[in-house]
């Protein structure tokens with residue numbers, strides 16, 4: 409298949425593959441910003457759901473547009489996106505959220521919470537997101553530049569909980585091509601052009617860094633980065649399971665057994681310590697490499713040092729061969 413039909417067919421078959429395991433009658437939400445990726449996704453979902461009605465295994469699709477309220481006119485943009493989805497045959501809701509903080513991460517947290525709430529309220533089995541292979545490659549590059557570990561370099565999973573990302577194997581050129589072939593006019597986020605630091609950085613990776621890498625290293629760099637993410641995700645998933653086993657065997661009534669942690673491999677010990685800190689109430693997003701290193705020093709470089717302060721008002725201290733984590737004394 410060539411020409412405009414190819415990206416349209418690629419998006420449709422990616423959607424069909426992503427929802428193939430859902431029971432008949434399932435409701436699928438499409439998270440749509442109105443941008444090219446999620447508009448192509450909405451079009452694909454509308455088509456495949458319509459087609460499923462003629463089979464023995466029908467499912468229903470509807471769209472949710474989140475209005476983050478971060479830019480003037482955001483309600484209008486959200487309404488336009490919802491109207492575009494309705495034009496494709498999908499019932500669509502706009503959900504307004506309050507973003508607690510600034511930056512891409514705060515908006516993302518509010519968005520995912522709103523999508524979960526919508527899915528609960530509507531009884532949806534799955535929520536589809538429009539991330540593409542290009543988004544994955546950019547995530548890996550940004551993670552490398554920050555010195556991230558395997559979990560962050562593993563990028564986004566094709567499915568986690570109710571969220572599914574059918575387009576992770578497709579390129580942005582496919583979603584743009586699908587929109588063009590279907591006569592859809594996607595919205596282009598103006599924050600990508602420099603008004604918002606996180607989005608602007610990602611946009612520069614997209615428009616400046618990736619083309620240089622492709623020119624110097626040859627084509628296929630984005631695919632290679634996405635492949636690395638897949639391999640690292642499998643590794644990180646295994647290490648997380650093993651770290652939980654370690655934590656379980658180190659747990660004692662009065663804290664974590666330092667001898668058990670000392671004997672463990674660093675890759676497992678540091679993961680176990682990070683997980684113990686999160687379980688004690690330290691927010692995952694604020695817990696950095698330096699915090700985990702300071703916790704690890706209480707185990708492996710012990711010289712009677714004082715408690716380690718962690719984000720969220722949590723403290724870790726070692727005494728009598730035990731590591732205890734809990735609220736810092738006030």
Ligand SMILES: Nc1ncnc2c1ncn2[C@@H]1O[C@H](COP(=O)(O)OP(=O)(O)OP(=O)(O)O)[C@@H](O)[C@H]1O
Pocket residue numbers: 438439440441442443444445446447472473474475476519536537538539540543
């Ligand atoms: N305001 C929103 N409302 C609903 N879903 C959203 C919204 N913003 C993002 N999403 C979902 O998250 C996905 C990733 O969004 P992000 O803005 O990071 O990437 P993008 O590549 O610019 O996607 P798009 O082209 O769809 O805007 C989108 O494809 C969409 O599924």
